[in-house]
Amino acid sequence: MDYFAQQLINGLVLGSIYGLIAIGYTMVYGIVGMINFAHGDIFMIGGFIALITFLILVSFGLTAIPLILLIVLLVSMAITALYGWTVERIAYRPLRHSFRLAPMLSAIGMSFVLTNYSQVAQGARVKPVPPIITGGYTLHEGAEGFNVQLSNIQIIVVLTTVVLLALFTWLVSSTRLGRDMRACEQDQTMASLLGVDVDRTISMTFVIGAALAAVAGMMYLLYYGLVDFFMGFVAGIKAFTAAVLGGIGSLPGAMLGGLLIGLIETLWSAYFSVEYKDVAAFSILIVVLIFLPTGLLGRPEVEKV
Amino acid sequence: MSASPATPLLAIRSLRAAYGKIEALKGVDIDINAGEIVALIGANGAGKSTLMMTIFGRPRARSGHIEFDGQDITGVPTHDIARLRIAQSPEGRRIFPRMSVAENLQMGADATDSGESDRANSLERVFALFPRLKERMTQRGGTLSGGEQQMLAIGRALMSRPRLLMLDEPSLGLAPLIARQIFDAIRTLNRQDGLTVLIVEQNANHALKLAHRGYVMVNGLITLSGTGNELLQRPEIRAAYLEGGRRE
Numbered sequence: 001m002d003y004f005a006q007q008l009i010n011g012l013v014l015g016s017i018y019g020l021i022a023i024g025y026t027m028v029y030g031i032v033g034m035i036n037f038a039h040g041d042i043f044m045i046g047g048f049i050a051l052i053t054f055l056i057l058v059s060f061g062l063t064a065i066p067l068i069l070l071i072v073l074l075v076s077m078a079i080t081a082l083y084g085w086t087v088e089r090i091a092y093r094p095l096r097h098s099f100r101l102a103p104m105l106s107a108i109g110m111s112f113v114l115t116n117y118s119q120v121a122q123g124a125r126v127k128p129v130p131p132i133i134t135g136g137y138t139l140h141e142g143a144e145g146f147n148v149q150l151s152n153i154q155i156i157v158v159l160t161t162v163v164l165l166a167l168f169t170w171l172v173s174s175t176r177l178g179r180d181m182r183a184c185e186q187d188q189t190m191a192s193l194l195g196v197d198v199d200r201t202i203s204m205t206f207v208i209g210a211a212l213a214a215v216a217g218m219m220y221l222l223y224y225g226l227v228d229f230f231m232g233f234v235a236g237i238k239a240f241t242a243a244v245l246g247g248i249g250s251l252p253g254a255m256l257g258g259l260l261i262g263l264i265e266t267l268w269s270a271y272f273s274v275e276y277k278d279v280a281a282f283s284i285l286i287v288v289l290i291f292l293p294t295g296l297l298g299r300p301e302v303e304k305v
Numbered sequence: 306m307s308a309s310p311a312t313p314l315l316a317i318r319s320l321r322a323a324y325g326k327i328e329a330l331k332g333v334d335i336d337i338n339a340g341e342i343v344a345l346i347g348a349n350g351a352g353k354s355t356l357m358m359t360i361f362g363r364p365r366a367r368s369g370h371i372e373f374d375g376q377d378i379t380g381v382p383t384h385d386i387a388r389l390r391i392a393q394s395p396e397g398r399r400i401f402p403r404m405s406v407a408e409n410l411q412m413g414a415d416a417t418d419s420g421e422s423d424r425a426n427s428l429e430r431v432f433a434l435f436p437r438l439k440e441r442m443t444q445r446g447g448t449l450s451g452g453e454q455q456m457l458a459i460g461r462a463l464m465s466r467p468r469l470l471m472l473d474e475p476s477l478g479l480a481p482l483i484a485r486q487i488f489d490a491i492r493t494l495n496r497q498d499g500l501t502v503l504i505v506e507q508n509a510n511h512a513l514k515l516a517h518r519g520y521v522m523v524n525g526l527i528t529l530s531g532t533g534n535e536l537l538q539r540p541e542i543r544a545a546y547l548e549g550g551r552r553e
Binding site: 176179180182183186187189190191192193194195196197198 | 361363382383384385387388393395399401402403404408411412413415416417461465
């Protein structure tokens with residue numbers, strides 16, 4: 001039971017990271033109807049920028065950890081958002097009125113570009129960081145010496161995710177930008193007839209998605225203590241799986257899917273095989289696509305009056 | 306209004322537009338003066354809806370000019386045209402099905418950055434015309450009946466306090482009683498607030514009785530124009546659009 005509780009905690013933390021990335025997939029799909037395959041690499045870029053910002057701040061002699069983390073978070077979100085904006089601008093917008101597959105192919109190309117650019121610029125080796133946030137709590141002392149632990153970094157990951165999700169939900173449901181985004185998702189032509197700048201709204205969607213992915217990248221860095229140029233690929237596909245599982249286009253679905261994929265992967269690793277954890281996650285993708293193509297919270301494709 | 310009485314609020318000159326290779330507008334001239342209700346009638350596929358959309362730049366005009374209040378808007382981006390307070394209740398209504406009625410109306414108000422008091426006034430005006438919408442404020446647009454959706458589409462257009470209101474087939478698919486309510490609402494808006502209206506209709510009888518002036522469109526060209534009454538008397542109009550003929 002203790003072991004299971006521990007895995008639940010671990011799965012929840014991993015699921016939070018997946019969920020933050022999955023929101024970017026599902027938002028972009030909702031508004032422009034394409035899968036942004038470069039989104040996983042945007043997450044990777046976010047991790048790198050967090051690392052670089054961290055090292056710069058430390059080399060300046062900054063020691064207050066909470067201040068460092070806050071600056072790293074903001075810088076990483078801002079610069080990664082710029083990457084997201086740029087990717088849309090140069091790789092997707094020119095293809096907006098092209099055939100449906102074109103931006104998807106362009107996205108895969110963009111993913112390779114970002115991966116290789118990071119490899120060239122930052123090197124192929126894994127970049128470790130010493131543990132920045134240490135300590136934690138023992139929730140329960142087991143009889144056989146197994147203790148259920150909740151580390152501070154886990155608390156921070158989950159809390160940050162909850163706060164960001166609350167902010168993001170408020171943005172989408174109650175602000176002008178959120179309303180414009182939903183209008184563009186439902187009927188771009190009508191939105192423009194009502195004065196909505198569709199191009200700008202789509203850009204903002206990429207910016208917000210990238211900023212959330214940057215937070216995920218930073219959390220990944222803090223939690224696992226490393227980044228590498230290839231980490232966007234697997235994490236990206238897992239988050240994509242999460243978005244599909246939750247119902248692509250659905251924002252609560254993305255978060256739910258993220259948590260489920262995180263839990264499934266963690267529990268599979270804990271009880272069956274660590275080596276095959278990716279197989280578990282991707283089997284879910286295949287099963288969902290075959291038997292539940294609209295996902296858990298997605299809506300049926302046909303909805304024209 | 307800053308336009309002098311001589312210049313029309315909307316002036317369309319030799320406008321051509323096409324979808325791909327299919328030319329939908331083949332040189333259209335139309336004037337709409339401030340304070341007028343102008344009806345555009347014609348059969349299915351004549352290009353009436355295309356004309357309304359081309360005023361908004363969707364599709365872009367191939368040639369010709371569109372001037373609103375003396376300003377050439379032929380090449381202005383669609384969303385900036387909306388900001389000039391031209392509003393449209395388009396073909397098919399196009400309400401946002403997964404937004405509440407309140408949000409749909411708010412989208413209309415957002416179009417012109419109206420202040421809080423303007424927004425409240427517009428909302429009162431919409432509720433006065435269509436009390437039904439008030440009861441439905443929290444309901445999703447997609448769950449409304451056809452008539453309610455039509456009211457919502459018109460209400461949304463009114464929320465931007467338009468200087469020119471364009472209505473595409475406001476009576477399409479509605480029960481006669483509701484259609485009459487909508488026509489009455491348009492007449493009220495015109496008489497009380499001096500609202501300028503361009504109305505596209507297949508229901509020529511209703512539209513021409515409502516309108517000060519009318520244009521008849523056939524295959525992308527204006528073939529006739531005149532006051533509403535004049536057009537109603539013309540035998541060819543009666544034959545084509547009023548007495549059976551190609552009416553839907």
